[in-house]
Amino acid sequence: xxxxxxxxxxxxPDDARVSLLDMLRDHLHLTxxxxxxxxxxxxxxxxxxxxxxxxxxxxLAAQAAGREVTTIEGLDPHPLQxxxxxxxxxxxxxxxxxxxxxxxAMIDEVRAGVPSYVTADLSAESVxxxxxxxxxxxxxxxxxxxxxxGIVDAILEVAxxxxx
Amino acid sequence: MNPVQYRRAESVxxxxxxxxxxxxxxxxNLVDLMRKGVEHPAGLLDVTGLSEEIxxxxxxxxxxxxxxxxxxxxxxxxxxxxxPMLARAILxxxxxxxxxxxxxxxxxxxxxxxxxxxxxxxxxCNKRAPGSGCDAIGGFTRYHAIFxxxxxxxxxxxxxxAVALAALDARVNVAGxxxxxxxPLAEFYRLPGDRPDLETTLGADEIIVSVAMPASPFAxxxxxxxxxxxxxxxxxxxxxxxxxxxxxxxxxDVRIALGGVAARPWRALRAEExxxxxxxxxxxxxxxxxxxxxxxxxxxxxxxxxxxVRRTTVAVLxxxxxxxx
Numbered sequence: 249x250x251x252x253x254x255x256x257x258x259x260x261p262d263d264a265r266v267s268l269l270d271m272l273r274d275h276l277h278l279t280x281x282x283x284x285x286x287x288x289x290x291x292x293x294x295x296x297x298x299x300x301x302x303x304x305x306x307x308l309a310a311q312a313a314g315r316e317v318t319t320i321e322g323l324d325p326h327p328l329q330x331x332x333x334x335x336x337x338x339x340x341x342x343x344x345x346x347x348x349x350x351x352x353a354m355i356d357e358v359r360a361g362v363p364s365y366v367t368a369d370l371s372a373e374s375v376x377x378x379x380x381x382x383x384x385x386x387x388x389x390x391x392x393x394x395x396x397x398g399i400v401d402a403i404l405e406v407a408x409x410x411x412x
Numbered sequence: 413m414n415p416v417q418y419r420r421a422e423s424v425x426x427x428x429x430x431x432x433x434x435x436x437x438x439x440x441n442l443v444d445l446m447r448k449g450v451e452h453p454a455g456l457l458d459v460t461g462l463s464e465e466i467x468x469x470x471x472x473x474x475x476x477x478x479x480x481x482x483x484x485x486x487x488x489x490x491x492x493x494x495x496p497m498l499a500r501a502i503l504x505x506x507x508x509x510x511x512x513x514x515x516x517x518x519x520x521x522x523x524x525x526x527x528x529x530x531x532x533x534x535x536x537c538n539k540r541a542p543g544s545g546c547d548a549i550g551g552f553t554r555y556h557a558i559f560x561x562x563x564x565x566x567x568x569x570x571x572x573x574a575v576a577l578a579a580l581d582a583r584v585n586v587a588g589x590x591x592x593x594x595x596p597l598a599e600f601y602r603l604p605g606d607r608p609d610l611e612t613t614l615g616a617d618e619i620i621v622s623v624a625m626p627a628s629p630f631a632x633x634x635x636x637x638x639x640x641x642x643x644x645x646x647x648x649x650x651x652x653x654x655x656x657x658x659x660x661x662x663x664x665d666v667r668i669a670l671g672g673v674a675a676r677p678w679r680a681l682r683a684e685e686x687x688x689x690x691x692x693x694x695x696x697x698x699x700x701x702x703x704x705x706x707x708x709x710x711x712x713x714x715x716x717x718x719x720x721v722r723r724t725t726v727a728v729l730x731x732x733x734x735x736x737x
Contacts, residue, residue: 264418264456267443287444288510300483300512306443307513310418311436311458354508362487365503365644370492387644388507 249313253278254322260313268312269293269304272319280320280345284390291389294346295319301353303388320345323352331402339393347389351403354385358407377407413446417455421462424587427619429457435619436460437479437518440510445523449532450540460515463622466490472627475585478517478620482573483508485516495625497634497653501576504638507645517620520574520584520600521612524567524675525555525647538564539608553713555647558721559674565608566711569601569676570647576636578677579653579669582625588618597623601676611675629665630655633732638671639724648672650720652728656692663687668701668729670721673708680704683725692733694726701725 250257253276261271269286272278272295284292286305293304296318328348331337338344358377363370366384375381382400391399418436421427427435432454434442445451463477466488474490485491486502502511505519528535528547536545548556548566556566574597582597595613602610614620628634634655640646651671657664666687668680686700701722708718 264416265413265446287447288440291507291509294509301509302513303440303509306438306440306510308418308436308439308443308456311439311460350509357508360487362483363492363499363503364508365500365638367503370496370499384644385508388509 251309251312251314252316254317254319260309264308264310266309267305268295268307268309268317271309272304272317278319278321280324282342282345284343284346289390290343290346291350292343292346294349294389296323296349296353299353299356301350318349320349323349326352327406328352328402331406332399335398335402335405336395337398337402338391338395343389343391343393347386347391347399350386350389351399351406354382355403355407357385377404379404382407413449414452416446416453418458419455420458420460424462424619424621427457427459427462427587428589428617429455431616433457435517435521437515437521438481438510438513439518440506440514441518441522445530448530450523450530459517459619464515469624473625475622475624476516477622478515480516482506482511482514482516482519485573486511494631495576495580495628495634496631497636497655498573498576498580498625500636501572501638501651501653504636504648504651505572516573516623519571520620520623521614522571523611525570526567527552527555529567539567539604539611542607542609549711551713553711555649555672556711556714557674558708558710558714558717559670559678560603561675561709561711562604562606562608564606565604565675567604567608567675568672569611569674571677572636572638572648572651572671574601575651575669575671575677576653577623577625578679579634579655579667580625580628580630581667582623584614584620585622585624586614586618587621588615592621594624597677598679604675608675628655629657630667633657634667635728635732637724637728639720650717650724652721652724653677654725654728654732656729656732658692658733661691663690663692666692666729668704668725670725673717673721680725682707687729692729694730697726697729698722 284290434453683704
């Protein structure tokens with residue numbers, strides 16, 4: 249069973265130890281997805297599987313067989329990219345592909361009414377697109393340059409503008 | 413990481429691959445532990461294709477398939493309406509990416525985040541290598557147990573979800589080659605004693621099929637509060653899952669389960685007994701949790717958890733007291 253990466257069918261690696269992250273970067277040369285901690289703590293390796301954000305470092309490539317993987321290369325061009333630049337949502341840029349993949353999926357989650365830990369009323373059918381909500385929902389993506397304020401601004405701008 | 417085989421289970425009957433294999437859910441903990449050299453299975457049996465159904469049961473309860481992703485459980489309308497404590501607990505755990513990957517069965521079976529356990533190359537650990545000693549004792553114990561530990565192991569269980577499940581009297585439905593059985597969540601985890609490597613009462617050849625919860629009277633007055641070193645994406649120092657029902661201003665039923673304090677979700681039964689039938693004033697709540705804490709045995713690095721448990725429990729229950737059940 250093949251893995252579909254940004255619309256192209258790819259055979260999974262023979263060695264079951266290969267992570268989705270390593271397959272993307274080392275086998276397919278899709279180096280937009282970044283290696284940060286390689287232990288599920290930083291979010292730099294975030295990609296989408298069947299539209300949901302996951303960590304590619306803790307996903308074995310074999311687990312993605314039969315599924316659709318979307319990386320930052322597959323999202324490009326995305327309105328979040330321009331918003332991150334405009335709002336200074338980055339400094340060194342290393343965490344940015346993961347931030348944008350995570351944010352794109354997060355906007356869909358909020359629009360689908362998925363609650364977060366800071367959502368006051370869990371039984372409500374819709375949740376607000378507030379600064380606190382975005383900060384909580386993006387907590388899986390660290391930025392060591394400290395560009396979080398700009399990241400939240402960029403996400404709120406795109407979400408409010410309904411440009412996605 | 414050692415070479416490993418991988419295949420997907422087609423059915424529960426197909427999910428008993430032998431002692432050298434491990435069942436693979438989302439992989440968020442197991443893949444990491446393999447990379448760190450803590451786990452070295454010969455094969456990984458991916459069980460995420462088994463039941464992920466979330467369905468109401470006839471008795472007003474809910475049954476959640478073991479392969480249901482954590483994010484799917486927390487977002488499910490019935491969970492949010494009937495068991496908001498469970499939804500809140502799941503949402504308190506990890507990050508959105510990890511909750512999208514992690515399964516309910518995998519969440520229950522995840523290993524401690526004790527740093528000495530994870531440090532296969534440099535630390536002694538009776539859980540990882542029985543009889544080798546424990547470098548946590550006398551080490552950095554900020555995240556370690558204050559209840560039910562032993563001279564062999566002071567690790568805590570990291571799950572938020574399981575703390576809510578303990579408060580809700582959940583049951584774990586399991587299957588093995590010999591058939592199926594049900595384990596109350598309260599009996600699912602072992603305390604370390606002299607065998608900290610044995611963490612659950614699940615047999616080596618058994619698989620979690622689903623988690624069942626009885627109807628809950630606490631939907632309107634329940635909470636999960638997690639206290640941690642940063643506001644989000646961190647394991648609990650202390651967490652409190654609580655629900656209360658009142659009749660004529662007196663506690664009719666109450667549940668209190670504590671996270672981050674023991675090798676299992678710590679159901680505060682003594683505190684519950686003390687509170688039942690009383691008016692839940694701040695003083696009464698304080699006295700109840702203080703009675704529970706009488707059996708706590710903190711380590712030099714985590715004595716603060718006594719006060720943190722006391723204050724968090726009083727804060728949570730005094731808030732719930734004001735919530736109409």
